[in-house]
Amino acid sequence: MDVAHPTAPAAEAPAALKFPTGAIVAALLAAWIGLMALAISNIAADVDNGFKTAITLNAGIGPYSGKELFMFVGWFVSWPVLHFALRKRDLKVKKWFAAFLAGVLVAVLLMWPPIFGAIAAAIQGG
Secondary structure, three states, rough: OOOOOOOOOOOOOOOOOOOOOOHHHHHHHHHHHHHHHHHHHHHHHHHOHHHHHOOOOOOEEEOOOHHHHHHHHHHHHHHHHHHHHHOOOOOOOHHHHHHHHHHHHHHHHOOHHHHHHHHHHHHHOO
């Protein structure tokens, strides 16, 4: 502010950032796919002892090492695929975040021992 202009110039409001939200949704869906891969491999290991032995990559933690590998591969492969498929789309993040939270709830329930044990017993026929 100087003497010739006693009032301060009006500050311009910053422009709102606008970008396609597909990449955000792709990251959420990839994380959910990884969690579901972990849940499904957990059930499969409970159903089939051969599978449980095959995915044991480290004797110290047992088949959990292979289950984590399935989770990582599910996430790592799906993220770039979904990113390139959705990156230019403008999706409603609130809706997809709610779907992500519901999916995480399902994945967590599928990894809970009473649930995955009951599913494994039903698959085995007993």
